[in-house]
Amino acid sequence: MKKTVTAFAPATVANVSCGFDILGFAIDQMGDKVTVTPNDLQQLRVIGISGDGGKLPLEPEKNTCSVAIQAMLDHLESNQGIDIYLEKGLPLGSGMGSSAASAAAALVAANELLGNPYNKIGLVPFAMEAERIACGSAHADNVAPSILGGFVLIRDYHPLDIIPLPVPQNLFCTLVHPHIELRTADSRSVLRKQLSLKEAVMQSGNIAGFIAALYENDLALLGRSLKDVIAEPSRALLIPGFYELRSGIQFLGALGSGISGSGPTIFILSPDQKTAEAVGGKAKEVFAQIGLGVDVFVSEVNKRGAFVI
Ligand SMILES: Nc1ncnc2c1ncn2[C@@H]1O[C@H](COP(=O)(O)OP(=O)(O)OP(=O)(O)O)[C@@H](O)[C@H]1O
Ligand SMILES: N[C@@H](CCO)C(=O)O
Structure with a gap:
């Protein structure tokens, strides 16, 4: 041994x-x-x-x-x-x-x-x-x-x-980690236990679209599929700056954004490194305005x- x-x-x-x-x-x-x-x-x-x-x-x-x-x-x-x-x-x-x-x-x-x-x-x-x-x-x-x-x-x-x-080419992730701690057990406890039929249909459509986008290397479809009706509506309320960041980056060319795991980190996917870096810069501005420290990381998908x- x-x-x-x-x-x-x-x-x-x-x-x-x-x-x-x-x-x-x-x-x-x-x-x-x-x-x-x-x-x-x-x-x-x-x-x-x-x-x-x-x-x-x-x-x-x-x-x-x-x-x-x-x-x-x-x-x-x-x-x-x-x-x-x-x-x-x-x-x-x-x-x-x-x-x-x-x-x-x-x-x-x-x-x-x-x-x-x-x-x-x-x-x-x-x-x-x-x-x-x-x-x-x-x-x-x-x-x-x-x-x-x-x-x-x-x-x-x-x-x-x-x-x-599969991992699509040219996909970059910006991670924005606000300086608060959110325990996974706590952010699971705020989740609704029931979904409507309409919500189940929406979530199924988006996960199917996302998987198709990975196989087709279709980043526009991947971006359209980044929607969450299960966890985000309840959890976003626990993350200061979540919606401010989403609106702050909307014209920068990112594919979409969401909560990483149970939060508070927010992930943003981009079609190139330059966009991912620009999103990171905007995130620092948004969180400076609300007075909360953040760490920003830009990464490719680790294969x-x-x-x-
Ligand atoms: N090696 C470890 N042993 C025991 N507990 C750990 C260890 N590493 C982290 N933890 C704890 O596990 C709990 C679950 O949180 P964790 O850190 O995985 O959540 P997280 O980073 O928010 O990730 P995610 O939301 O993606 O699960 C936290 O209270 C954390 O302190
Ligand atoms: N899927 C888990 C991930 C936690 O990191 C949750 O959202 O609670």
């Missing part, structure tokens, strides 16, 4: 407006790193965390790294002891899939340590168990793209059916997903 393995897993945008709980994509560069080392104690231990300001739990039953690896070891019927070190690169409660990136990096590292018993899709159910403890819901729309990269559809959860999708360093 290897002595030590480190893996990186990227940030993700879940939902992508029209795909609540069933669609997500991975972002370049930003993410979490996890290092795993075997121990002789037959125990999982989180031996250290950096970059979290002391906020994340070291208890193995509460950290998404250890919960994900424990789910994998249980499936393998293994009692291998592993020490885990997490370098947190993503802000907490941001809507960029931070809990998911920790779980994805931990699984890819531990899988390598154990001789790769699973392929990448095989790791997704273990990462979903980690999402369950982080935010009360075992959704896969952050963990699947963080592990696999690219756009990923979760066609069904019972049984799990994960479909990697690689989590990897061993």
Whole structure:
């Protein structure tokens, strides 16, 4: 067995407006790193965390790294002891899939340590168990793209059916992260439990249009499909500046915008880097006007997903 393995897993945008709980994509560069080392104690231990300001739990039953690896070891019927070190690169409660990136990096590292018993899709159910403890819901729309990269559809959860999708050329994402923390569990609690038939029809049309746009490389169709009648109407109210930003960028040439995951980060898709940068500049102006700090990132879609360093 290897002595030590480190893996990186990227940030993700879940939902992508029209795909609540069933669609997500991975972002370049930003993410979490996890290092795993075997121990002789037959125990999982989180031996250290950096970059979290002391906020994340070291208890193995509460950290998404250890919960994900424990789910994998249980499936393998293994009692291998592993020490885990997490370098947190993503802000907490941001809507960029931070809990998911920790779980994805931990699984890819531990899988390598154990001789790769699973392929990448095989790791997704273990990462979903980690999402369950982080935010009360075992959704896969952050963990699947963080592990696999690219756009990923979760066609069904019972049984799990994960479909990697094509990534169109020249697609750029601007992420605007306002400096407030929104817990996924809280922003799930504001969701309506019922949809009208009309709303269900609208959401279905848009997710179908979005998937067709990915296969056809049709960015205009992709932009028209970026609509959300399920989560955005309730969640946008929790995000100061959401509608001001949308109206501020409307003539800049972006394809569309929405809430990244459960927020507060807002994602904007653009057909080229110049537009994505202009949108980022406008976002800084809009948030300066309302007096709230923001971080702005511009990224292409990350096709690689989590990897061993
Ligand atoms: N390694 C970790 N172990 C345990 N909890 C974590 C870990 N990383 C993040 N969390 C917590 O998980 C909770 C879920 O939030 P997370 O950070 O995933 O949401 P997010 O970044 O807002 O992403 P999204 O809305 O896209 O799911 C937060 O309270 C966060 O502090
Ligand atoms: N689909 C999940 C993603 C959370 O990042 C939600 O919207 O609650």
